[in-house]
Structure formats: structure tokens, C-alpha cells
Amino acid sequence: MKNPVRVAVTGAAGQISYSLLFRIASGDMLGKDQPVILQLLEITPAMDALRGVVMELEDCAFPLLAGTVISDKPEEAFADADYALLVGARPRGPGMERKDLLEANAAIFSVQGKALNAVASRQVKVLVVGNPANTNALIAQRNAPDLDPRNFTAMTRLDHNRALAQLAGKTGAATTDIRQMIIWGNHSATQYPDISQASVKGDAAAGLVPREWYETDFIPTVQQRGAAIIKARGASSAASAASSAIDHIRDWALGTPDGDWVSMAVPSDGSYGIEEGLIYSFPVTCKNGDYSIVQGLEIDAFSRQRMTVTEQELREERDGVAHLLP
Numbered sequence: 001m002k003n004p005v006r007v008a009v010t011g012a013a014g015q016i017s018y019s020l021l022f023r024i025a026s027g028d029m030l031g032k033d034q035p036v037i038l039q040l041l042e043i044t045p046a047m048d049a050l051r052g053v054v055m056e057l058e059d060c061a062f063p064l065l066a067g068t069v070i071s072d073k074p075e076e077a078f079a080d081a082d083y084a085l086l087v088g089a090r091p092r093g094p095g096m097e098r099k100d101l102l103e104a105n106a107a108i109f110s111v112q113g114k115a116l117n118a119v120a121s122r123q124v125k126v127l128v129v130g131n132p133a134n135t136n137a138l139i140a141q142r143n144a145p146d147l148d149p150r151n152f153t154a155m156t157r158l159d160h161n162r163a164l165a166q167l168a169g170k171t172g173a174a175t176t177d178i179r180q181m182i183i184w185g186n187h188s189a190t191q192y193p194d195i196s197q198a199s200v201k202g203d204a205a206a207g208l209v210p211r212e213w214y215e216t217d218f219i220p221t222v223q224q225r226g227a228a229i230i231k232a233r234g235a236s237s238a239a240s241a242a243s244s245a246i247d248h249i250r251d252w253a254l255g256t257p258d259g260d261w262v263s264m265a266v267p268s269d270g271s272y273g274i275e276e277g278l279i280y281s282f283p284v285t286c287k288n289g290d291y292s293i294v295q296g297l298e299i300d301a302f303s304r305q306r307m308t309v310t311e312q313e314l315r316e317e318r319d320g321v322a323h324l325l326p
């Protein structure tokens, strides 16, 4: 049996975590041979609710759950963490954009970045889910100067999976028949879901669907899916967000399949002309616990224009939180 790894999760009594924690503990994220210790962070008023979640975790008798720690102090929850899933933040309600949460949530990520810097494993892999996820990841990263900046990522895998589902529905294929989908940019309404590289059962996706559908239906549907779920459910997506967080960390830790890639928001290294340092979603492949941005893709004028719009929004979000970026 492998030694247990430490997985910190914030917002552990919230609705995403209620789907997420049980799947981490069952081995869906890091493999059926990898024991985990869950280190759960909540705010003080939510500690009773968190104790209830831990009672349920115990009652599952998961063979891989090697321990559970709960705390309302980031320095306790992040101690020696190998993975940190930063979920805890306020969700948006109807009529809000995700960046409307910036003011409410940004402070959380500067405090947690400092705590990760102080006590987490030096190799900690960080996934920010709390919105606005890309800019929150930037805040956490910049407050953790002693950690590898590349290990701060934000979640656009839900958008990626939504795009797979939409294209599968339109072409009558299974999501597993689709390769090389891309989400570029921000986890927001400016994101650019790009099928120009994608294939369905080996055929170019762009040749299988009308251009008109792609531009006026597919792109806005994926961009607005979070809002559509809030409208329908009265609460933001939770189970699908949890599932995508599992996918993000699993692929980062265990690797992407040959011949395919996934979308992750990672610090730009200047690839495709995107300003260095922004946490921008790119197509990436993962191997041996590391990711690389896919290089050499051709970018046409349509794509470039959309990639620039979402880059610009990320610049504006960053400039809006300059006081939290040491």
C-alpha cells in the first residue's frame, strides 16, 4: 500500500464539497491504490455542519480514507498538504457575473495563499474552484512566493466537459469519441470554447456541425451554462463542479490519455501571445505529475479575437485586485 497523501479542501461543508469529498475518499481522484488524509477547512460558524459531513465520511467506511482533520484555521488545514482544493467562497446568485464576487472572495485567497506558503508541502498542487477562479488563483499564487508558481491552477475543466457534452449531443456521438476540445481564457462568460482542433471519431468536428450553430448556439451555451443552472436550480452547479475538480486533479497527477489533452487555467508562460503571469485556460497535456501547454496550434482570426477578449477581462480583474498582489 502507498503512503497516504494529504488533501486539503476548503469550504468543506458547502454544496460542492458535499459531492467532492466522498469521491476523493473513494479513490476517484488519485487512484484506488492511494490512501488519503482529508484536511478540511471551514469558517467557524460552519464547523458543526462540517462535523456532520465527517460523520457521514466515517459511515462510508472508505478503505482509502486514512484520516480526517477539521479546522477553522488555514495553517492547520494546509499543514504538509500535497493537494489543496480551494473551493470555499461565496457563490453567485441570479443576475450576477462571477467577477461580481471578486470583492467578497478575494481576501479569502490572499489569506490562504499566505498559509499555503507557510505550511503546505513545497510541491503542493493547488486547484482554485471558488469564483472568480482564475483571479483568485492569481491572488493565492502571488501571496505564496516560496511555492512553485506553476502549481497554482484554476478550474475550467467544467467548461471543457460542458463543451464535450454539447458537441456530443449535436453530433450524436459519445463524449469519449471527442478529442482535443479547448477552453481558452477565463472561467467566465468571455471564455472561448474552441472546436477548431477537435475531432469526433477521428473526423474534424468543425466539418460535422454548421458554423452558424457553432457561433450562435454552442459558444454562448457553454459560456452561459453556469447561469442557466443557477436559473433552473436556484443554486449554482455543485455535483458537476465537484466531478470536474476530480477530473482536473486526477489528470494532473496521473496523466492525460495519449492523443488527447484537457483544459486547465494555468499561469501563462507567454504561449500564444497571452500575457505572462495571467492564469489563463490553455490546452495542456499532463505526465509524471506535471502539465505542459500544448504548443504550435494554428490560431485563426476568429479565435484570436476571442482569445484576446478573455485575456483583456483577466487583465482587468487582476488590476482590480492589485492591492492584494504583493
Ligand SMILES: NC(=O)C1=CN([C@@H]2O[C@H](COP(=O)(O)OP(=O)(O)OC[C@H]3O[C@@H](n4cnc5c(N)ncnc54)[C@H](O)[C@@H]3O)[C@@H](O)[C@H]2O)C=CC1
Pocket (backbone or CB within 6 Å): 010, 011, 012, 013, 014, 015, 016, 017, 041, 042, 043, 046, 087, 088, 089, 090, 091, 092, 108, 128, 129, 130, 131, 132, 133, 155, 156, 158, 159, 187, 236, 237, 238, 241
Ligand atoms: N470554477 C468552477 O467551475 C466553479 C466554481 N464554483 C464556485 O465554487 C465556490 C463554492 O461553491 P458552493 O460549494 O456551491 O458554495 P457554498 O456556499 O455551498 O459553499 C461554500 C463554503 O465555503 C465556506 N467558506 C467561506 N469562506 C471560507 C473561508 N474563508 N475558508 C473556508 N471556507 C469558507 C462557506 O462556509 C461554505 O460552507 C463558489 O465561489 C462558486 O461560485 C462553482 C461551480 C463551478
Ligand SMILES: O=C([O-])CC(=O)C(=O)O
Pocket (backbone or CB within 6 Å): 091, 092, 098, 131, 158, 225, 226, 227, 229, 230, 236, 237
Ligand atoms: O456559474 C457559476 O456561478 C458557478 C460556476 O462557476 C459554474 O457553474 O460554472
